Amino acid sequence: MEVIIRNERTEDFRKVEELVRESFWNVYRPGCSEHFLIHVLRNDAAFVKELDFVMEKDGRIIGQNCFVKTCIDGDDGRKIDVLTMGPICIANDLKRMGYGKQLLDYSVKKAEEMGFGAVLFEGNIDFYKHGGFDFARKFGIRYHDLPQGADDSFFLCRELKAGYLSEVRGIYQTPAAYYVSDADVEEFDKGFPPKEKLKLPGQIF
Numbered sequence: 001m002e003v004i005i006r007n008e009r010t011e012d013f014r015k016v017e018e019l020v021r022e023s024f025w026n027v028y029r030p031g032c033s034e035h036f037l038i039h040v041l042r043n044d045a046a047f048v049k050e051l052d053f054v055m056e057k058d059g060r061i062i063g064q065n066c067f068v069k070t071c072i073d074g075d076d077g078r079k080i081d082v083l084t085m086g087p088i089c090i091a092n093d094l095k096r097m098g099y100g101k102q103l104l105d106y107s108v109k110k111a112e113e114m115g116f117g118a119v120l121f122e123g124n125i126d127f128y129k130h131g132g133f134d135f136a137r138k139f140g141i142r143y144h145d146l147p148q149g150a151d152d153s154f155f156l157c158r159e160l161k162a163g164y165l166s167e168v169r170g171i172y173q174t175p176a177a178y179y180v181s182d183a184d185v186e187e188f189d190k191g192f193p194p195k196e197k198l199k200l201p202g203q204i205f
Helices: 010-024 034-041 099-113 125-131 182-189
Strands: 004-007 053-057 060-065 067-074 079-085 118-122 141-143 155-159 170-173
Touching: 004 099, 010 034, 010 060, 034 182, 053 099, 060 099, 067 118, 099 125, 125 155, 141 155
Parallel strands: 079 118, 141 170
Antiparallel strands: 004 053, 053 060, 067 079, 067 170, 118 155
């Protein structure tokens, strides 16, 4: 697969937002918010610009991934620095062809090289297990605001440093920038071509 993975540049912003919008449209909710989310994240202090990647094929941006700093509130009072990831996506016409795994492996490796200890995020274990991720509960990490006994199979983790979480028990905190309002999403989306919002089986919002 002849591709280039590089850091996102300012001139890529609109193309990346269009890619993200197409990839997530009607997947988790009618319409989507992820294109606005990446727009907001770029200006957040916790956003790791060195880990903001695009994937190019034949001069076309076909994928993107990014990382944001956050923490685990340890049961012992400590705050343990970790990363969260995403949105991450591949163009719809190129999904299930190995590009997503290639982008994931590359970007996680770069996070490891920068010295980060672990990545925690929300995703599908059936895909991300191939990238070394496992259920966060196995590391003793709980998802914030999730009632005891509730399904936490969406909450995944990968250590980047062996044993980084071995003495940690606590609650993961989603970065504040991920909480965007529906009104702000709607206003931002007006700058893109109209698309039909559909309520589909499997959506979670």
